Amino acid sequence: MQTMILANIPSPPQGVWHLGPLPIRAYALCIIVGILVALWLTQRRYTAMGGNSDTVWDAAIVIIPAGIIGGRIYHVATDYDKYFCADCNPVDALKITNGGLGIWGAVALGTIAVWVMFKVKGIPLGPFADAVAPGLVLAQGIGRLGNWFNQELYGAETTVPWALDIYYRVDEAGRNAPVSGVSTGEVIASVHPTFLYELIWNVLVCLFLLWAHQAWKLGHGRVFALYVAGYTLGRFFIENMRADEATMIFGFRINAIVSVVVFVIAVIVFLSLKKGQETPEEVDPKYQAKLAAEKETAAEGLESSSAGKNLHPYPKQ
Structure with a gap:
């Protein structure tokens, strides 16, 4: 009897392509696709x-711009030694196309920016x-698929059937280039695909939120609080599986610590927010008032048209 063994997951041969002088980065493309999907579903x-x-x-x-800026600020702040050291070039901190966006900073600054916008518009932010x-x-x-193309954010070496093969990549001059180079076919290591674990967890959280919103009649920002709690719960365990370099505090990865703190805050916020769902008038009072006015105007126009027709109830002879 033969035993079927799954092949390891291969890394892409490269993560950057060039159209003349223009680099096309898979990392950026994945972020763009994610933004478009989020916009479609949100709308x-x-x-x-x-x-x-x-x-x-x-x-x-x-x-979008606030999230990118916030994400980069968080990444640089928590990995400052990569950009501000004796042999470092501080200008690299501005090169977001090379990877390095912290979701905590992206969500935090993005939330603050949109909160200000909704305050100006006079619309409730919760819905x-x-x-x-x-x-x-x-x-x-x-x-997270961008991390797969970049061969980054993976776990320790493993022999599990779904292990991720990390390739040795070189540039045109034959120098080691893990992100921008092209694979030589040589496998450096077979590791836990933590990018895939987080991808699967995020999809499950998305499906759970879609279900819980209706099943539990959530509103007033409680779905967002549940998202934060759900994401940080999975991120804590996945973060501790990663083998890449990270800023450590008291022997723990900083992102793992942040996950615990943010999870606790999210749970408290979820329990403290108002229960029940908003009516359409509570979601956007100004827009609903506008729709009601348009409907009333259309109804009045229809009545006037009908009244005009009634002036000549009989056809001319």
Whole structure:
């Protein structure tokens, strides 16, 4: 009897392609796809709740740049020794296309930016946060595919059937280039694909949020709080499986510590927020008032048209 053994997961042969002088980076493409999916899902959910679809696009203009800036700031702050050392070039801190975006900073600054926008518009933030949560965690999962192309954020060496093969990559001059180079076919190590673990976890959290929103009648920001709790729960365990270099505090990876702290805060917020779901009028009062006014105007126009027809009830002879 023969035993079937799954082959290891291969890494992509490269993560960067060039169209003349223009580099096309898989990492950036994955982030873009994730953003588009999140926008599509958020728009469907927010409009179904009674919100204005234009608000989603306005929020995207604010969230996307704020998220990228916040994510980069968090990454540089927690891995400052990679950018501010005797042999480092501080300018590298600005090179976001080379990877290195911390989700904590992205969510934090993105949330602050959109909160300000909603304050200015006079629209409640809670319903929008609930609408965006499933798409956000799904986008994070899609973004993890960028780490696969970059051969980064993996775990310790392993012999499990789904182990990830890490290739030796070189540039055109034959120098070692793990991110921007091309594979030589040589396997350096077979490791735990922690990027895949997080991707799967994020998809499961997305599906759970979609179900819980309706099954538990959640509203007032509780879906977003549940997203934060769900993501950080999985991130804690996956973070401790990673073997890449990380800033350590008291012997623990900083992202693992942040996961615990943020998880506790998210649970407290979830339990303290108002229960029940908002009505369409509570989701976006101004937009619903506008729709009601348009409907009333259309009804009055229909009545006037009908009254005009009634002036000549009989056809001319």
